[in-house]
Amino acid sequence: MQIFHRSTNTIAKVSIFGAVFFLAAFAWIFSALLRSSYATREGVILKQPVPFSHDHHVAGLGIDCRYCHTSVEKSAFAGIPPTETCMNCHRQIWTNADMLEPVRASYRDNVPIQWTRVHDLPDFTYFNHSVHVAKGIGCVTCHGEVDRMPLMFQSASLQMEWCLECHKDPSRYVRPREEVFNLNWQPPADPQEAKALQARLVKEYNIQSLMSCSTCHR
């Protein structure tokens, strides 16, 4: 006697076989979601109180990174300029621009401007700008071509696998210290030459591949 219809055999086979695909698909969707710009905010422009353009100030006017981000060579935090830094110029130029009213108001009323954080690491991760700069990692390596960003966005995922890609083998990303703030620096076109330069820099700067957890997590 047959309790189940014949077709149940097929259904059972398909569902067992399908479960593998289903699980694989689920895993794929999950990992894709985790890496999506929805989760990482990679490439997403966040609303800022003032639409500050790095494109204009860096590429257009040629202002050095460190004019505003003063502590990038000294501290973990690169520093966001106080209102006073903006006003150094803007008390003389574009003094009436509507766009700059929040800046003038901040200076006038002594109330800080609240910028939206673009590069936001989790609280259990301790990144340090000064040591990366000292070891010849350029701004552009992590922050992207900031001089072509009219509005700032995060150009990398900032996920741990992205950090580790460099920490495993830093030589691929190192550049001469004096070129760290040069957004247009390119490694030598000749791959042989580029490799030689990188090998020399790794040795000269004593660059290690730091993979211990406590390097970043404390």
Add this chain to the structure above:
Amino acid sequence: MDSVKPKAKCGAEASAPAGSGRPGVAEIRERLREKKGPEFWRSLDELAGTPELEEMLHREFPRYASEWPEGFSRRRFLQLTSASLALAGLTGCTRQDVERIVPYVRQPEQIIPGKPLFFATALTLGGYATGVLAESHMGRPTKIEGNPDHPASLGATDVFAQAATLTLYDPDRSQTLLRAGRPGTWGSFVGEVSATLRSLQPLGGEGLRILTGTVTSPTLADQIRRLLTAFPRARWHRWEPAAPHQAQAAAVRAFGRPLDAVYDFTQADVMLTIGSDVLCHGPAGVRYAHDFAAKRRVRANTMAMNRLYAVESVPANSSTVADHRLQLPPDQLETFTLALAQALGVAGGGGAALADETARTWVRVVAEDLRAHAGRSLVVADEYLSPAAQVLIHGINQALGNVGRTVNFIEPVEADPVDQLQSIRALVADMNAGRVDTLLMLDGVNPVYTAPVDLRFAEALQKVRLRIHHGLYQDETSEYCHWHVNAAHELESWSDARSFDGTVTILQPLIDPLYEGRTAHEVLSAFSNRPDSTSYDIVREFWSGRLAGLAAGFDGRATGESGGLTTTLGMGGFSGTIGDAGAMTRGSGAGAGTGLDAGQNTGGQMSQGGTAGAGGLLQSGVSDTASDAAGTTGSVASGAGAPAAPAGTGAAAAPAGFETAWRRVLNAGIVPNTAARRVSAAVAGGAVQQAAGEIVSAARNRAEGRVTLLVRPDPTVWDGRFAWNPWLQECPKPISKLTWDNALFLSPRTAERLKVDFHETVAVSAGGRELRGVAVWVLPGMADDTALLTLGYGRRKAGKGTGQGFDAYALRASNALWTVPGVEIRPLGGQYTLACTQNHHMIRGDEVNEDAEASDQAMKRHIVRTGTLEQFRQNPEFIREQRHIPPDDMTMYPNYKYDGHAWGMAIDLSVCTGCSSCVIACQAENNIPVVGKEQVLAGREMHWLRVDRYFYGDLDAPQIHNQPVPCMHCETAPCEVVCPVAATVHSDEGLNDMVYNRCVGTRYCSNNCPYKVRRFNFLRYAPKDDPLLAMAMNPDVTVRMRGVMEKCTYCVQRIEQAKIESKVERTPIPANWLKTACQQACPTGAIVFGDQNDESWEVTEWKADPLNYGLLEEINTRPRTTYLAKLRNPNPALEPAVKGSEHGHA
């Protein structure tokens, strides 16, 4: 949510009524005699091997944690498991919130966002200053370090200083000014005060009274003197409940005037403490501990050690590092003093009958040893001992020629010292007589709680027309007051204070008052004709005429070219990190929210100050003890011109050079040339004979068989002022290891005689007063017929300390402040569960099983290793020879190689006093939460570093040993191999890293840790929702969430910071530059940390020392934290007696 019943037991010491689970004391004594129990033991339970303790040892966590619920079906279990798995997965899907960055509008010059600044200031206890460097992160003080240049600190601190940041951010602090219990304003307060002053003016201030604690602040004293000049009939009373009143009385009797004794332990070879905890108590404890330890480090090249004898009624931290320890009841202690004085020929006559044979031997031997080291010996009295005994000790030191060498006398550091007991008595009498119109209680005095009980202060207080209280908290006294002015914390205040040797420090604020609190200076200025002066102006004005002369030629810090701290700070740059605050005006608010208008930068622009020489000027001006209040300032000015600026001119009229000197002095944290002058003093001949007579007659009148109660300041809450501070409440008290409560400590024999046991309540009655419901704690090391109850508990209003413990003040009458004889102790049959950590995280030293194997010495695990100097001299390798170290290749995994740093730590047991500064320093540095009494009872306290206390030998007269236990960072770590998610892993530099974001809370690691140093967040202990407490957090350390394991990291944030700075500056980390928080706070320098791969670090030398050993190293964990065995330097003349009780010392 776990439901933790308050009845939870602390190990087995809670095993209900006597005799139920545990054998009686007599039986334990028997076991000890037969050497069946452990050699080193933590508690009576361990000695006895109670079933409760056995059970606890077999569990990873004592109770509740690993309980398998009953009535749980398999189906239900699977449902919950899969649901929690799915939900746990989902929580990983949270998207990070968008955060804001709030920069300054105008950034102060010295601030580098992300880097801390250090400011030199001071914290006071009972009026006396300890110089500290306070760490400030973007305007929030987060950590206190000692100031290496300050004489009372030398870079270390005590527990109270370490806990100061929590007091600053305590949500229980008084947050507003109160008028009759309702919020008031400063303006209306000043209005009422002015009206009162106007009415009192014609009477010359009759009826105006000020009550303070001990005042050493030159500025405050000057303000009060001015007030007393303006109102000549006003009076200044003082009451500091835990001040050394008796020491002052003794000095008056011996020398005819109050003098402070300052000891020099660096010059002393043989020391005797009589009841004193001189190394761990009082305004100079940190300094004395440092000096004592300096002469106690035995290394292969220095085979000399000082020798310390301790005679005491209650076990003190100092006696844990003593070479000989003798317990005597309080009255015998005085007789001992007399007998010693007689043996040394200081006092004549007989009458000193020491009941105890051992004590008689001691007198003979100690007297001989002291005499043999005349001029290089030192006898230190407990400052709470009777004045007569202290007079004798002055006589002894003088006879031994120690005065001027190991003991020096200085004019009192306290401003205008008075007999404080007389002072408060007079105040109460006047209040009762209606002669007090207005009473100002300044700077946190709490007389309703702390005044001697027989004075009935609260009743008298109600007869005062206008009562004003000024303090950090709304306490027992503020309830009775018309006005309560909320005080500014010392980290919020401009002020000044003097240390034990007189050195002045100017206190500078690190943050604007969080609640617009007022300093004592500002409250007093309300009583002057300039009611709105700020304390900044007041302090500057006081110093304007004095400073330039004192600081002439002083260039701040004695560090040479680099100008910064290069040797002592664990953090904050190799050069020039000490900031100078200038005037901080708007520092409140977390993070970068608001700006700090720091004054202009200092450093480089300073010229080389004035040149007028003015050595030792301050003596006459500040420390002058002349009782006439005013007019002592003139003599100060001889060096630098004008006298103190008169009122009204302010800082603007400050003489040239002042600004430079001011900034230098602030930067250094000390005012140079302000240490008090030494004075020569001779003990009056009659005083000694009179004192001897008193002791003889007191001994005659002694009631036999009654218990003597000793009242002492508490080791963690002091006189009650720190009852609000949860760090201090939860810090296991040295020796007893109690948390959150005090208790009536009794010796095992006395407890047996009184038929009381652990946790049982008794009624304590003395002098017609009774305190009911006091819980008993049996503490080996207590003298028989002696009870100890510490101050500060049994509070009605003390925030989180409310209702904890028992109020010793209720038994403390003005005729017996520190020693209450003839006390009756009556069992009540009740229970009060005390939370004690002595059995928590226990490492079983050896088996209790009474088989032959276990009693074999070879089988014992030598957790604490000790020896004598003689043993070491004969065979420096004697510790090494006892060790059993498995070979390097005895591991399944390949050994690690360390090319760069290899961090390690060594702890010298010879000098650890068990003071617990390290515990609180670790807590402050690493954002360690407090858990509360109930969780402590469940064994869940979170301290990463614990100080284990072991007793050794005789139950009735044990030796006491301390052993700080942080994470061992094992080379072959048992925790690492069992973690299923690799949340605890080995780093390239030998650290055992703990990765919170990976931890899923299986707790396997903790289960597998033989040292029991891992702590699990069973609940969400971290105060994440309180914005105030969040400000106390160290931003360099992750705040852990619920369900995460944590443990000592060797302060990895400091290591990383140091490495990063060395890389940025392209220089190697200077040797010994990097310090862990515990190391930095340790007064005796018992902890060193550093790079084992580099021979220039001290730790390498320690590790090579023959005394070095690892804890449980025989199980092949290869710990990186190691210990130097504890050496004692016993006197051969006493050794046979000691040998007998040491059970064949290993």
